[in-house]
Amino acid sequence: MANSSAKNMSAEKVNCDACPILCRISPGKTGSCDRYGNIDGKLKRMDPVILNQKAIDQHQTLVPFGEQTQQWDGSLLAQDVPLNPESIFPTAVGAGTTYPDYKPAPFIIASKHNEVDMVTVVTEGIFSYCSYKIKIDTDRYVGPEQSTVRCQGEQVGHVMTAEYGSQMLSLGGVHHLTGGSKQEGRVTCQMMMDLGNRKAVELEVDAGSKLTIQAGAAPIIDGNQEARMRVGCGSATIGIFAQQWYGHVDEVIVVDEHITGMLSEHQAGRFLGMEPSGIRVRGRRSTPGRYFQVANPGHGWGGTDVSDPLEIIDRVKEGVAYPGLRLLMVSTTGEDAAYFELDEKLKPVEQPLPQVLQKVVDRIGENCEPALCSVLFMAGAGGSLRAGVTENPVRLTRSVRSMLTRTTCGGAPAYVWPGGGITVMVDVTKMPENSFGSVPTPAIVAPIEFTMKLKDYEILGGHMAQVRRLEDLTQEREAIISNWNEDNPWPFS
């Protein structure tokens, strides 16, 4: 990468040190690679890099760039506001890579933050080992655990498990990128790029559902757009709303694919002094008022395959149940609800839902969070990527581990997994748009930045000779300033 200090003062040519050819480039021309050019006497990469600017705090005193302020406006920058170098975080989006890393990372940038010299090593990593962990907020059945998830017929992942109110998928990963057929690798790579770039992706689960998932959007399952994430399992729903039902109804059954709850038997109903209703539901009783497997998983009530809730009622016990008994059946999202009263033969007969109960049903809905797809990118920064940061790669791992080095992907905070290596996980919605690319290997290209104190960088064997000031970078390469995502913690703090 080029040093602005290497600018040739006697002629108008600039020296490029992006590669060993060391072109001396005349104004308006490009070097022998056509990737670097002399634009107005400055060496510029012909494709832009993205910088993120934090909104300037009203109370913060602006530190002008002095004479260099001029260089921060005009065509170079998109905004006319005076720029404070302390407000800029250089992301690796568009930074390029030095793969196979026989030289330092594309940018190693020093800046001062709160009087401390900080350095950010910016590179676009080429990740063969990478995948997505997907959380789909829905009770709808997507398919059995371990079931294959397909994209355009190719195997691109599998169903992992269910978490609270959500279905979990693992998508992409090295075994699909490079371990399968060419076509599998190609489809996986495209799917991964699209998911990371927040595009909608259509998937199909073997023996399960058709899914359309998109980071930050509601999932579409078998053609139905999900709206709500359940407030809790059936048992939890009973626990939350028992008091509000009490006195208005004699039995409430909350239909749920996982645990169906029954108010009168449930700890919460017993606590309120409710009498047994004599209604028995199907399935296996776990603890009083909590039933597993009342129906098969499906697209009906509460993630079951039930469309008529009475199907899950096994029997009504004579002598305990009585004519006129009031029964509410409701799903865990409040999307489905029905009210019954027992007739003379103890048969439930549907009646209009009383206003007072409707209110509680609505409240279940109100307490549901919107159904979302969360897309977490997970990747391992391997040996060669680390070599671009330091001559002693294991020290970077240790530094990341001891929290001296902050790891971000396109400025978004990355969770670093315990154990060996630098395996990170990051929410793609916190990254700049279109952060993901690919190479034909196939592998995914994603930005990664390591930020630390300059002195720590030196200790870990950093490429000190390559450290440049942020101001210099923008003089040699076109930069696009985009707004810092204010939801992300500031990496320099």
Add this chain to the structure above:
Amino acid sequence: MADDRLHLQQGPIDLILHVDSSEKIRKRLYSTAENRFLTVLEELVEEMDLLKLPWKAEQSEPKGSIAQKMFGAVSDSEVFVTPMAAVAGAVADEMLETLLFEAQNPDSCLEHISRMYVNNGGDISFWLNSGESFSLGVVDNPQIPALNTKVSLAYESPVRGVATSGWRGRSLSLGIADAVTVLAKSAASADVAATLIANQVNVDFPGIEKRPASEVKDESDLGIIPVTVAVPKLPKDKISLALEQGAKTARKLIKTEKITAAYLSLQKQILVIDN
């Protein structure tokens, strides 16, 4: 095209390699190629001054293996040419040689490889197993990337190198040919021949604009020699005349067995020279 290719890039060198074999062999060969690539550009830069000089018999030979290939490809030339005319082809040849060497050592696995190629920005060096062939598309005008001709090169053919030169490409040309594609025993020889033939494709016509090479690209090995920067639409007879100039050189190169065939194109007129 297959997606199990290897892409290597540094500075102006942009390579696509492919080994048609089992994944195990391919991975081993690719990793050798990656290692070899680490120093390719540095080796060239080290002897760049020498490589930019016009070839002369009394010159001392360069040391690097790629530089020597470049040197060999231009030796005995009767017209002005610098070894740089062979740089892209020589790099492709060197990388193919690296793959071949790795495939033969310590135990040869060549029988398990059907084809290999190294494509350096259009200059291609390839290897074929018996019974295999290499299909090649020729694009006349890089600004209109349509496949104009297809050539199939079989194992039996002596051709193992292909290169293209023209004024619209990234390197500079003294002539006005849109593209001259040459088939030869190696990519380096094809590269030089394509350059020399394209240099000769010329005709006098108003509007053809030439400028000193040094004004177009800094530090060009062509110095102040005028290179083509604009070509207007030419009448048909002028096109034929220009192509015929190049064809003379092509025939001479075929006669001396430096090349096997040449494909010259200028404004939709095509001239194929072979024996």
